[in-house]
Amino acid sequence: MNNLRRGSALLFALLVSINIAWAQQPAPAAPKARVVPAIAQNKDTQAAITPAIALKMLKDGNARFTSGRMTKRDLRKQVKATGSGQYPFASVVGCIDSRAAPELVFDQGIGDIFSMRIAGNFVNDDIIGSLEYGSRVAGARLIVVLGHSDCGAIKGTCDGVQLGHLTGALAKIKPAVDAVPDDGSPRNSKNYAFVQKVADMNVRLAVKTIRDKSPVLREMADKGEIAIVGAMLDVKTGKVTFDGIK
Numbered sequence: 001m002n003n004l005r006r007g008s009a010l011l012f013a014l015l016v017s018i019n020i021a022w023a024q025q026p027a028p029a030a031p032k033a034r035v036v037p038a039i040a041q042n043k044d045t046q047a048a049i050t051p052a053i054a055l056k057m058l059k060d061g062n063a064r065f066t067s068g069r070m071t072k073r074d075l076r077k078q079v080k081a082t083g084s085g086q087y088p089f090a091s092v093v094g095c096i097d098s099r100a101a102p103e104l105v106f107d108q109g110i111g112d113i114f115s116m117r118i119a120g121n122f123v124n125d126d127i128i129g130s131l132e133y134g135s136r137v138a139g140a141r142l143i144v145v146l147g148h149s150d151c152g153a154i155k156g157t158c159d160g161v162q163l164g165h166l167t168g169a170l171a172k173i174k175p176a177v178d179a180v181p182d183d184g185s186p187r188n189s190k191n192y193a194f195v196q197k198v199a200d201m202n203v204r205l206a207v208k209t210i211r212d213k214s215p216v217l218r219e220m221a222d223k224g225e226i227a228i229v230g231a232m233l234d235v236k237t238g239k240v241t242f243d244g245i246k
């Protein structure tokens with residue numbers, strides 16, 4: 001009987017100490033209520049976005065992406081909301097590179113941006129036609145030519161790679177290689193600095209080509225209805241830089 005009582009006392013003491021220990025733990029943080037932007041862009045939100053605001057939205061989106069604080073979206077709700085019409089605020093011409101998806105690096109959802117992707121993010125008549133649709137018909141306020149570091153298409157062009165239809169595609173990037181001044185350093189893919197200079201130049205030339213070849217977009221840009229800018233993605237960090245690339 002005594003043993004039983006002693007046992008009960010021990011068990012009680014044990015339970016009390018466990019309770020005390022538990023009480024001393026910091027209270028588990030309540031899940032933070034996040035406002036989920038359930039809606040996608042619509043006619044009204046798009047109309048309120050200026051080219052400067054569109055640029056800020058992409059910069060902010062990239063900041064969220066690089067910091068790991070991406071917006072929580074209900075993509076199915078966005079699909080529902082955009083099913084009867086789309087009102088994207090920007091167009092992005094980017095490379096096919098698997099690390100350079102515009103929707104991801106700018107943290108955007110369904111119905112936010114037009115994406116035109118081609119190896120080496122150059123522009124031709126078809127891409128420019130798509131951009132004209134994006135801005136003139138569908139109302140996108142900003143055009144971004146997004147290059148990226150360590151681009152296989154740029155490196156291939158630097159090395160004069162020839163392969164099937166790729167040969168013709170890389171020929172569109174060749175003017176960027178030729179436009180980088182010769183500073184005596186090797187002009188091939190092993191020279192990282194040279195490759196990056198060509199990538200920057202390729203973006204600048206694409207922005208210029210859009211303006212030169214599209215009176216539609218040039219006129220809109222000159223009126224301030226849209227902006228056409230270049231940007232560079234660092235695939236090592238995910239960071240997109242807009243400054244210095246015009």
Ligand SMILES: [Zn+2]
Pocket residue numbers: 095096097119120121148150151152153154
């Ligand atoms: Zn690339």
